[in-house]
Amino acid sequence: MLNQYPAWKYLLVIVVLATGMLYAFPNVYGKDPALIISPVRANQMTSKELAVIKGVLKKENIQYSSIDRIRAKLLIRFPDTENQLKATDQLGKLLEGRFIVAQNLAPATPDWLRAINGRPMSLGLDLQGGIHFLMEVDMDAAIKKEKQRFVGEIKTTLRDKTIRHAGVRLEKEIMIRFRSTKERARALEYLSSKIRELQYTELDKGGDPYLMAELKDQSKIDVRKAALTQNITTLRNRVNELGVAEPVIQQNGDHRIIVQLPGVQNPDRAKDILGATATLEVHLVDERNPSVRDFVNKGRAPPGTRIYYKRDGTPVLLRKEVVLTGESITHASSGFDSRSNEPSVTINLDSRGGNRFDNFTKDHVKDSLAVVYIEIKVKTHKVNGKMVKVRKKIEEVINVATIQERLGRRFQITGMDSPNEARNLAILLRAGALAAPIEIIEERTVGPSLGKDNIKQGFNSVIIGFVLVLLFMAVYYKLFGMIANLALFFNLVIVVALLSVIQATLTMPGIAGIVLTVGMAVDANVLIFERIREEIRLGNSPQASIHAGYEKAFATIADANITTLIAAIVLFSFGSGPIKGFAVTLSLGILTSMFTAIMGTRAAINLIYGAKKVKKLSI
Numbered sequence: 001m002l003n004q005y006p007a008w009k010y011l012l013v014i015v016v017l018a019t020g021m022l023y024a025f026p027n028v029y030g031k032d033p034a035l036i037i038s039p040v041r042a043n044q045m046t047s048k049e050l051a052v053i054k055g056v057l058k059k060e061n062i063q064y065s066s067i068d069r070i071r072a073k074l075l076i077r078f079p080d081t082e083n084q085l086k087a088t089d090q091l092g093k094l095l096e097g098r099f100i101v102a103q104n105l106a107p108a109t110p111d112w113l114r115a116i117n118g119r120p121m122s123l124g125l126d127l128q129g130g131i132h133f134l135m136e137v138d139m140d141a142a143i144k145k146e147k148q149r150f151v152g153e154i155k156t157t158l159r160d161k162t163i164r165h166a167g168v169r170l171e172k173e174i175m176i177r178f179r180s181t182k183e184r185a186r187a188l189e190y191l192s193s194k195i196r197e198l199q200y201t202e203l204d205k206g207g208d209p210y211l212m213a214e215l216k217d218q219s220k221i222d223v224r225k226a227a228l229t230q231n232i233t234t235l236r237n238r239v240n241e242l243g244v245a246e247p248v249i250q251q252n253g254d255h256r257i258i259v260q261l262p263g264v265q266n267p268d269r270a271k272d273i274l275g276a277t278a279t280l281e282v283h284l285v286d287e288r289n290p291s292v293r294d295f296v297n298k299g300r301a302p303p304g305t306r307i308y309y310k311r312d313g314t315p316v317l318l319r320k321e322v323v324l325t326g327e328s329i330t331h332a333s334s335g336f337d338s339r340s341n342e343p344s345v346t347i348n349l350d351s352r353g354g355n356r357f358d359n360f361t362k363d364h365v366k367d368s369l370a371v372v373y374i375e376i377k378v379k380t381h382k383v384n385g386k387m388v389k390v391r392k393k394i395e396e397v398i399n400v401a402t403i404q405e406r407l408g409r410r411f412q413i414t415g416m417d418s419p420n421e422a423r424n425l426a427i428l429l430r431a432g433a434l435a436a437p438i439e440i441i442e443e444r445t446v447g448p449s450l451g452k453d454n455i456k457q458g459f460n461s462v463i464i465g466f467v468l469v470l471l472f473m474a475v476y477y478k479l480f481g482m483i484a485n486l487a488l489f490f491n492l493v494i495v496v497a498l499l500s501v502i503q504a505t506l507t508m509p510g511i512a513g514i515v516l517t518v519g520m521a522v523d524a525n526v527l528i529f530e531r532i533r534e535e536i537r538l539g540n541s542p543q544a545s546i547h548a549g550y551e552k553a554f555a556t557i558a559d560a561n562i563t564t565l566i567a568a569i570v571l572f573s574f575g576s577g578p579i580k581g582f583a584v585t586l587s588l589g590i591l592t593s594m595f596t597a598i599m600g601t602r603a604a605i606n607l608i609y610g611a612k613k614v615k616k617l618s619i
Helices: 007-024 047-059 081-095 139-160 181-194 217-242 267-274 292-298 351-361 419-431 448-501 508-537 542-574 578-610
Strands: 031-039 066-070 073-077 099-107 130-137 168-170 174-177 198-205 208-215 248-252 256-262 277-285 305-309 315-325 329-336 343-349 368-383 386-402 410-413 438-446
Touching: 007 448, 007 578, 031 081, 047 066, 047 073, 047 081, 081 099, 130 217, 139 168, 139 174, 139 181, 139 208, 139 217, 139 351, 174 198, 181 198, 181 208, 208 217, 217 248, 217 256, 292 305, 292 315, 305 386, 315 351, 315 368, 315 386, 329 419, 343 351, 343 419, 351 410, 448 508, 448 578, 508 542, 508 578, 542 578
Parallel strands: none
Antiparallel strands: 031 073, 031 099, 066 073, 130 256, 130 438, 168 174, 174 208, 198 208, 248 256, 277 315, 277 368, 305 315, 329 343, 343 410, 368 386
16 A cells, blocks of 8 residues: 555645745835825825935935835835934825824835745734823713714704694603693604604603603714724824824724834823814805905905815815804715716705704805815824823815705715725714714833733744754654654744735734644644554554554544634634634634644655655654
8 A cells, every 4th residue: 555645736736835925925024113204184295305305315414225105196215214214204204294103013025025025913002112192082971972963963853843842852862841641642642753763652750741851772882882992993084194004993893993003102192192182164155255365365365254275275264153163063975976977975964954054055056165174183292201181272164166056965976086085084074073082091012122021921932832842753763753844934924924915913822822733733743643653553454544643633633723813713702802813813713723733744755755655663
């Protein structure tokens, strides 16, 4: 009996190993300290601005390795972190408000590897330093805000139907007082059909008939989900201003958010921006005074108006009266206008805002409306040795559009230059402000030097575990042990390649998963080799023993690995952050070790022993 693989199996093993080595190779080159400069708006960086940046770097004697354009962004590489930090300070001041200057570690991968999408692994916060926040969303405030919105909607709904009431107020629940049970009965019938998110209960209080309205359980769930989703979107927008290249913003449970900012070392600045408040206002454009520049030069606007500025710096004269605020917007989505096929944003208003907007626009068809984005930022500055918080109010016109027809609760804004601008506007309208207050309940800062130490310790742990296993296998199983060691090496290579290809973030727990994988990978070979030795002791021939060893050990190996894989999947499903990182590396390691320990070693043993008659095995 001979042990030989068909040619396609040898070819499969060679292709997998070669591909693994190729895609693990980018990690050898490491990463360069770099800055990514990206525009705040849709504008591109001009050649003039690029020349100014180069001039500043030369003037301040800041050394850089290269400057490359990547679509609308600029990537500047530096030989060390000292030059990177100096450039951050100088360019941050020069480009503030127009461009975001983000510190980053840019892969030093050669062009030929980048051409086939070869990239090094992403490193987690604990390996490259940065700030970790765990934020809790005040869900009670979100539900209270929703109830307050329904107070206004109930008043409007009852007024439209001319149902008389003696007051609507928010206590623990919404209380509607009536002067007669007949009016209450009419209100109950009408409100039940119009506002179905509420559950209504009749009760008498102080001799007066009342209707108590409370949010249904499903409505409360929907409010909580919407608040969490909107806060995540808002935080993601704000993190962009911190200049973080690869932030992590994710849901944690049903009321918490994790924010990780790699490379950021100033928690006060991060908290200032993440906690900023924002809102929207809609004003009528004052078209009675067409020459806005004259008023800008004079430094004052006509009575009842005010000068605002668009994002490109163009002045716009708006009336002071606020037509609509962001409080009334319930949803916004981008798309295309069905008539002109231009990029557009569809906006939904609540009942109160819809009625007000309807009454206003019927008298202002063909007039222009401007959407003003207002944000209040709190920045911490050092004044006389003390940290002082300074509030800064930013107001900018993000869109001017003409009213084409009478508008109600749902209408479109057109006039955007591109679908991308429409999408950005929809995000601003949807998530300009936090849906509910957030509180930072946990804060950790990891220094870059600690990150380097973690990488060194993690790398050492893998090497030490790997070397000890190699020595044991080589001494105990001789040639077969050396083949297992070779498979173990390729197993690590393939795991690193997979982590690089899928761009999974490697953390310290992830490194622990790799160390565990080393042990589990060799465990399969131990089972196989012990089975082969047992077959030899029973008097079977070497070739028969090899065949029986792999055949009989497979079921045990598969059972052990599948149960561990199930545990890893459960950890990934219900865990968070570091737990997920451990689960990912463990899962990948299990799958690759099954391939290398069974198919890889069998291919090598078949090549050495399979085609000839042998009397003794080196095992």
